[in-house]
Amino acid sequence: MGVDLRTRYLGLELANPIVPSASTISSRIDNLLRLQEAGAAAVVFQSLFEEQIEHEEIQLHRVMEQGAESFAEATTYLPELEEYNIGPDAYLRHLEASKRELEIPVIGSLNGVSPGGWVRYGKLIEDAGADALELNVYYIAADPQETGAEVEQRYLDLVAAVRQAVRIPLAVKIGPFFSSVANMAVRLVEAGADGLVLFNRFMQPDIDRHTAEDALKLVLAGADVTMMASALFRHGPEHVRTVIDGMAAWLEEHEYHSVQQAKGSLAQINVPDPAAYARANYMEMLVRFTSPFDWRAAPSEPRA
Secondary structure (H helix, E strand, O other): OOOOEEEEEEEEEEEEOOEOOHHHHHOOOHHHHHHHHHHOOOEEEEEHHHHHHHHHHHHHHHHHOOOOHHHHHHHHHOOHHHHHHOOOOHHHHHHHHHHOOOOOOOOEEEEOOOOOOOOHHHHHHHHOOOOEEEEEEOOOOOOOOOOOHHHHHHHOOOOOOOOHEEEOEEEEEOOOOOHHHHHHHHHHHHHHOOOEEEEEOOOOOOOOOOOHHHHHHHHHHHHEEEEOOHHHHHHOHHHHHHHHHHHHHHHHOOOOOOOHHHHHOOHHHHHOOHHHHHHHHHHHHHOOOOOOOOOHHHHOOOOO
């Protein structure tokens, strides 16, 4: 009898916790089929950027203006989005086609900082057949006059607006840069989020080795699923199977019968004082660490 890898995410029943996250790997149906064949439980589509929606609207105005330069500055400010991502209409057509080919859930993704076309395109993504929607809110607080509370309210207003427009499950991807991530998480859920995606880094290109060990750490900490993209770029869609097999082997070796049993077994919520728990782990890490220059690394030599 093998380990039961099933899990639930955003109310969706998934075969395992491994979900390829938003990336351009999803731009081709053959890649999506390879991910499904490798065992991916669901897939998050590459993000449709707010700038793409604005770009489409600006282009429409330019045609209507017939040569007027009303939007010249705006059009030069925007990057050549077609070169690195498909446009809004093509995004929806690709989503519809992918849903016809795939058996696993497909999660749409929107990336931006203001309501703009998010509400409209959130509904269009739902209509295209997406099983859920992920909001990737990426806002750089560059105005020194804007308070932290105002920045947080931007997130909450955006989530509330999209939540009102769509019926499918809604996830919000956030970074670690809030003063109180835990408090913000609660408020996002109150605003309408059905789940949170904790993004590990922004603007720091790197290769994420993303092994079964990495995925297991997140599950043990309490995650419903573990998303991955960098490792798939490096190793290909079939790497999903390597991670799933490694996860199952580790769980069986450590006498876990299912992902549900392992999920959150090391989470702070299971201890009476989470702050003391985190502090104790921090102190243990410092106490146990031994560098080549530490006197404890060579106990036979006299301490200076």
